[in-house]
Amino acid sequence: MKRLVLMMIPALICGMMFVGCVSDRVQAAEEEEGVSPFGCSEEIDNVAVKAKIMKFNEEEFWVEYELASIEIVNGKIELSELNFPETVPDEYLRPPTESYDLGLILCDIKTKIAIPSIYAYNRAGTYNGAYELYSDNWTAHYIYADRSYTVKGKSIHGTVYDCLYEKGWNMMYYGLSDENGWICTTQKPLNVDFKWHYIVICID
Numbered sequence: 001m002k003r004l005v006l007m008m009i010p011a012l013i014c015g016m017m018f019v020g021c022v023s024d025r026v027q028a029a030e031e032e033e034g035v036s037p038f039g040c041s042e043e044i045d046n047v048a049v050k051a052k053i054m055k056f057n058e059e060e061f062w063v064e065y066e067l068a069s070i071e072i073v074n075g076k077i078e079l080s081e082l083n084f085p086e087t088v089p090d091e092y093l094r095p096p097t098e099s100y101d102l103g104l105i106l107c108d109i110k111t112k113i114a115i116p117s118i119y120a121y122n123r124a125g126t127y128n129g130a131y132e133l134y135s136d137n138w139t140a141h142y143i144y145a146d147r148s149y150t151v152k153g154k155s156i157h158g159t160v161y162d163c164l165y166e167k168g169w170n171m172m173y174y175g176l177s178d179e180n181g182w183i184c185t186t187q188k189p190l191n192v193d194f195k196w197h198y199i200v201i202c203i204d
Contacts, residue, residue: 046072046120046128051082053092053114065092067116079118079131079196084169088114088144096151104153104161113165114144120198129200135192138175145170151184159184 050069054062068082093112118131133140143165151163159182163172170186177183 045122047123048072048121049077049079049082049118049131050121051084051116051118053088053116055092055094055114063092065089072120082118084116084142084144086168088146090146093144093146096149101155103156104151106149106151108147108149110147111149112146116142116144127201129198131196131198133194133196135175135194138173138189138192138194140194141172141174143170143172144168158182161185162187 048069048071051067053065053067065088067084067088070077070079070081090112093114095109096106096111096113119127120129120131122128145165145167148167149165151161151165154160159174160180161184163184163186165172165186171188172184172186173189173192174184175182175189175192177189
């Protein structure tokens with residue numbers, strides 16, 4: 001049950017916005033200091049962090065692809081040490097969520113993407129939680145694109161999109177702006193301090 005819930009996290013996020021690489025191009029969003037735990041307990045025994053892509057295959061089974069992993073030493077981690085590969089295998093890619101929204105303009109309908117999630121594991125190899133980058137009104141997510149593409153317009157739900165993705169790894173920001181309300185953009189918002197937060201999953 002715990003495994004299913006954690007797999008659902010990126011799926012739920014992707015339904016509303018883009019999420020979960022640490023590369024030179026997206027380093028502006030990285031801040032490992034002050035990783036904060038949320039959930040039922042802080043008394044966990046995690047030993048590793050793994051970045052994974054999860055999706056349904058043609059038979060509608062969950063499949064996963066591990067991008068990178070690091071060990072947790074003496075309870076400390078450096079998420080910047082997660083080194084993502086330059087490319088992601090095609091079988092783990094999918095069309096952008098925005099391609100299903102009639103209110104948006106997607107410049108290349110053949111585009112495929114991947115959105116990784118960052119999970120924590122205990123000594124038994126069990127999921128214990130996930131790491132997310134966010135501030136008070138914003139979240140930040142890593143996205144891999146198999147080609148350069150843009151997403152523009154206003155969704156049927158009222159979110160303004162202004163995204164320019166390059167081939168490879170990108171960062172997407174979703175949040176509440178003073179001028180446009182809810183917005184999805186690839187431009188890092190000014191004066192927003194993103195930090196990693198640890199979300200504890202505690203379902204037996």
